[in-house]
Amino acid sequence: MRYSRIAATGSYLPAKVLTNFDLEKMLSTSDEWIRERTGIERRHIAADGQTTVDLAEHAVRAALDAAGCKPEDVDLIVFGTTTPDLLFPNCGVLLQARLGCRGVPAFSVETACSGFMYALSIADKFVRAGEAKRALAIGAETLSRITDWTDRSTAVLFADGAGAVLLEPAEAPGILSTHLHADGAYSNLLYSGGGTDLSKPRRAITMTGNDVFKIAVNTLCKSIEEALVANGLQATALDWLVPHQANLRIIQATARRLDLPMERVITTVQDHGNTSAASVPLALDVGVRSGKIRRGDLILLEAFGGGFTWGSALIRY
Ligand code: COA
Numbered sequence: 254m255r256y257s258r259i260a261a262t263g264s265y266l267p268a269k270v271l272t273n274f275d276l277e278k279m280l281s282t283s284d285e286w287i288r289e290r291t292g293i294e295r296r297h298i299a300a301d302g303q304t305t306v307d308l309a310e311h312a313v314r315a316a317l318d319a320a321g322c323k324p325e326d327v328d329l330i331v332f333g334t335t336t337p338d339l340l341f342p343n344c345g346v347l348l349q350a351r352l353g354c355r356g357v358p359a360f361s362v363e364t365a366c367s368g369f370m371y372a373l374s375i376a377d378k379f380v381r382a383g384e385a386k387r388a389l390a391i392g393a394e395t396l397s398r399i400t401d402w403t404d405r406s407t408a409v410l411f412a413d414g415a416g417a418v419l420l421e422p423a424e425a426p427g428i429l430s431t432h433l434h435a436d437g438a439y440s441n442l443l444y445s446g447g448g449t450d451l452s453k454p455r456r457a458i459t460m461t462g463n464d465v466f467k468i469a470v471n472t473l474c475k476s477i478e479e480a481l482v483a484n485g486l487q488a489t490a491l492d493w494l495v496p497h498q499a500n501l502r503i504i505q506a507t508a509r510r511l512d513l514p515m516e517r518v519i520t521t522v523q524d525h526g527n528t529s530a531a532s533v534p535l536a537l538d539v540g541v542r543s544g545k546i547r548r549g550d551l552i553l554l555e556a557f558g559g560g561f562t563w564g565s566a567l568i569r570y
Contacts, residue, residue, distance in 0.1 A: 257380035257420045258427020259570060260322070260387070263315030264416040264538035265308050266297040266525065273409070280405040287409045292501020296412030296526030299395045304338045306347045308415035309393035312534070313348065316417045322387060324352035327419075329385035330359035331376045333368020333392040333530035335445065335559070336399055337361060344393070358385075364435070365443070366497055366558025368392050368530030373418065373554070373566055374431035380420050391417045392530035399445050401457035410499070411458060412526030416534025426569060432479045433564040439468065443559040469499065469557045470506045476555050477511060480565040486551075488513050493546055497556035498522035498532040507555075519545065529558060546570055 272295045273284035287293055299308065309332065317324060330352075332345035339347070345359035362371045369392030376388035393415035402408050420428070443460045446453030453459075473496070481488060488511040496504050498521050508518050519540040521532075528535060533556050540546035550570045557563040 255381055255383060256423045256426040256428070257377045257388070258423035259568065260419045260421040261316045261320035262416070262418050262534065262538040262541050263312045263317070263319060264414065264535045265311035265315065266414045267299045267303055267308065269298045269300060270295050271298050276409055279402065280408060282405045282409055290502070291410060292522050293409065293526045294523045297414055298397045299413040303395070305334050305336050305393045305395045306338050306344050306351070308395065308413065309344065309348055309391050309417065310351050312393065312415035312417040313352065313389055313391060316389070316419045320419050322419065325354050326387045327352060327354045327389055328357045329376060329379050329388035330357065331372040331388065331390050332359070332361040333364065333372040334361055334394055335363055335365050335368065335529055336395045348391070364558065364562040365560055366499065366527070366529045366532065367556045367560070367562040367564050369416065369533045370431070370554065370556045370564030370566060371433060371562070373428070374433050374564065376420050377428040377431060380422055386422060388420045389417055390420065391415070392532070392534045394529045394531045396458070396529055399447065399456045399458055404457065406462060407458045407460055410527050412528050414525055414528040414531040414535050416531050416538050418534055418537070429567040429569060430480060430483050431564065431566040432476060432483065434476070435560050435562045437560060439561040440559070443561070445559070466500070466503060468561065469503050472561070472563050473503070473507050473555050473557050474510045476563050476565040477507070477553055480553060480567045484567055490551055491517065491553050492550035493540060493552045494518045495533060495536050495540060495552055495554045497558070498525055498536055499527045499557070532556070
């Protein structure tokens with residue numbers, strides 16, 4: 254039996270930081286409101302001309318450096334994003350050209366905030382099937398480009414960043430299981446126009462925040478339970494929960510229901526905002542590089558996003 258494991262992680266945040274106090278000058282909002290309702294204090298915003306693939310390239314090179322691998326060692330690229338540089342070619346292909354690993358399969362998955370969970374699950378299967386040796390699973394976004402900066406209900410939430418993991422074959426399971434789901438019946442509660450359906454508002458993120466909040470908490474708890482049950486484990490076995498970083502209240506509610514102390518939850522939402530597909534790999538990399546997450550730790554990753562799409566993964570790091 255062949256398994257995959259995470260060889261290394263990497264992430265990148267653009268230099269520009271936008272604080273809640275900066276937003277107070279742009280919108281009818283307050284630092285107090287944003288912190289109380291979301292936990293967000295600051296977020297990073299891409300520079301003019303900096304694209305999703307630019308951010309991803311930095312994250313991937315950091316992961317490759319940490320693994321001691323070269324770009325030409327990569328033989329699969331799965332790229333989760335909702336903010337692609339172009340409609341086509343996809344971001345995976347654009348990144349492949351930068352890395353120079355020409356000829357290897359490269360594609361993107363557009364499952365909104367669950368983009369990385371889908372990318373990880375797909376990359377894991379390629380490695381386990383023996384069709385890839387060194388596979389990149391990426392989540393990267395420039396959500397600032399599709400944000401309506403006059404809409405206070407969404408502008409305070411979303412931000413830019415990138416995260417990546419490099420998978421490699423292993424004798425013992427690193428990725429223990431992944432669990433993906435979608436329910437398109439909820440597509441109107443959270444979406445962004447800009448595609449070929451011209452009846453929808455162009456580009457801006459449209460969200461019914463209250464409904465999304467309730468469904469997100471319930472669904473994420475079920476998704477975590479699913480991963481634990483599949484592996485015959487209780488939440489007490491987890492060393493770390495690395496959740497989607499959408500809202501601190503969603504993260505706290507999820508941890509409370511699982512009876513998991515917040516000391517075992519990696520939280521970056523206060524510094525990163527909601528970076529959609531990038532949020533989980535960014536938080537994972539922060540956990541690893543800060544020394545909190547160590548080799549051998551049992552980690553649960555989860556995300557929920559527009560679609561709705563959601564997923565979890567249980568990992569022995
Ligand atoms: N600053 C100040 N006031 C704001 C505001 C802002 N940025 N955004 C909304 N408000 C106001 C509303 O207009 C409303 O005012 P009213 O009572 O006078 O009508 C009030 O605050 C409450 O709005 P509501 O939408 O009920 O707040 P909430 O407690 O549900 O918090 C969210 C809003 C968006 C933070 C919350 O619903 C949420 O996080 N939802 C999930 C979002 C998410 O995670 N999406 C991504 C999933 S991947």
